[in-house]
Amino acid sequence: MSNISAPAVDVQDLTKRYGDKTVVDHLSMRVEQGEVFGFLGPNGSGKTTTIRMMCGLLTPDGGSGHTLGYDILRESAAIKREVGYMTQRFGLYEDLTIRENLDFIARVYRMDRRAERIAGAIERLGLQDRAKQLAGSLSGGWKQRLALAACMLHEPRLLLLDEPTAGVDPKARRDFWEEIHKLAADGITVLVSTHYMDEAERCHRLGYIAYGRLLTLGTPAELIAASGFETWRVGGSGVNALVRELEGKAGVDMLTRFGNDLHVSGIDGAKLATAIAPFRQRTDLHWEQSAPQLEDVFIQLMSQSRDNFAGSDKRA
């Protein structure tokens, strides 16, 4: 049964296999009501599959869960009524106009005051002049916004957005995130998947998934703290040479280029300090301790998990 105070999403040990490949592997997580939850992971890590299971579009091979308090295995009809799901691929009809698409959705949800709601949605989109344009003729960013408007039309309590910003230009991405935060302020829970690391910081809480496993869960600050990462930012003309010298050194777990700067990170602060000590005095470099980037944390997590997988493969 639906429960107003239940977590928006609460799944345990979700597992999905395709053939002998485990695409989602014992994934457990909760999304609290009203938060913007970022679901991060590289391509093919199982984000879409997990979201589909959460809204009852895929039957898990193992595990259980509730979305808005409804059982994901048995109450998918109720979930569909109260969840807005925006598919990764544009899911509206390209050969229908903007208005026709919205009208179809409104009818399928059997909504009252259809004309009014559609007019409102089109106005919020700022597409009054183009309501008669075919959806297929819109640019990527506009398609994304239209799809969001369509899945908001039936006033869902939970939005599941699957890579809504993929292939959208930076300005449109920024606008999109503004929109998401506005919705969250209105009390709507938003779960948004992305493989853009820079979008992680915009979420209240994050889950990071790789190879079908949830590797970590928490607020951005928690994730950085938990990683134990220390990061030094290095600038100056000697940076290019430094990369080669630091590569593979004990204590240096990650080297990332950010424009002219180099980020040198390690899990063990002491080891990292020892490793970089010989280079600290170089005149063509200037060192500065900095806050670790979420991106570094995730990349580190991923390379660790890849090692784990490689290990388990050998054992198998």
Place this chain on the structure above:
Amino acid sequence: MPERFSFARLYAVMLKEFIQLMRDRLTFAMMVGIPIIQLTLFGYAINGDPKHLPTVVVAHEQSPFARSIVSGLVNSGYFDVISTSARDSDADTMLAEGSVQFAVTIPADFSRRLLRGERPQLLIAADATDPSATGNAIAAVQQLANTVLRYDLTGPLAKLAPGQPPFDLVIQRRYNPDGVTSYNVVPGLMGVILTMTMIMMTALGITREVERGTMENLLATPVRPLEVMVGKILPYIVIGAVQVCVILTAARLLFNVPFVGNPALLILGVMTFISANLFVGITVSTIARSQMQAMQMTFFFFLPSILLSGFMFPFRGMPVWAQTIGEALPLTHFLRIARGVMLKGNGIVDLWPHLWPLLIFIAVVLVIGLKRFRRTLD
């Protein structure tokens, strides 16, 4: 709690399909164009009423009667006499190589025996490889035999004119001695066209949504399988009805196919038959994994329909196993309904034995389709 069937959602799906169909100009043009093209091509090829067929006349005598016969042939419109001075052997060669459709032989003593009232033979040899091409021409000749010499046989010769024709018309159908009854084909063609277009159009219905990525979105809404399936086929019932009108009009104008029965009964039969095909199509599309596969499955259904329904070969002439398969195909029953109504003036009592198999067929296919329709993306 599962959603109940909703007419509002059914209407939503239907409306959307209809808009998409109208917007897809090519498909729409095909739906109306295919019947016209097929009817014209098939109709003339299989069962047309072709005129001006090349004819060679072998005249062993030059006489007023012979001349009257030749001009009578020409005036009927069916024959184009390309030569009147050929020899027997020339005529045979021309027939064999197909450069003429008919060879008319007027024997040497034709006039003499005609005047003596001995009813001489007039030999018409026809290349009946395609019997439909010659059928009407031969019918015209038979008419002609009664009247062609009317003006020659006046005065003292008038006694030769009445009653049976003054000469004996011998028709030799070469290469294919059995003709096909011509009117049978247009009702059949209507069934074939409906089978092909109705199944093909709807067979793509759901696979198209899957391939375009709109299926996931659709499944995420509360819409139910029955609503999707019925909503997707309803617009095509309208299209099917338009096709039937096109075909019947063309049948009337181009081929003079008579219509002796009750049009309302034909509409009933047509609607049932169209629904049967549409459900086959939509069920195919729940099974097929790609549009290509859907097309292949359509043809897999289409071929036995053409071959075993009695459209191509007389039903009673087929072996028992083929008849058994034929009885399970909607086209078989539709042919009986359409021919029954159009040509024989059958009433509902006569039609019922062919109507209920269609209804059972629809029920079975619908159940399969609903079972196969995946509500999830599994």
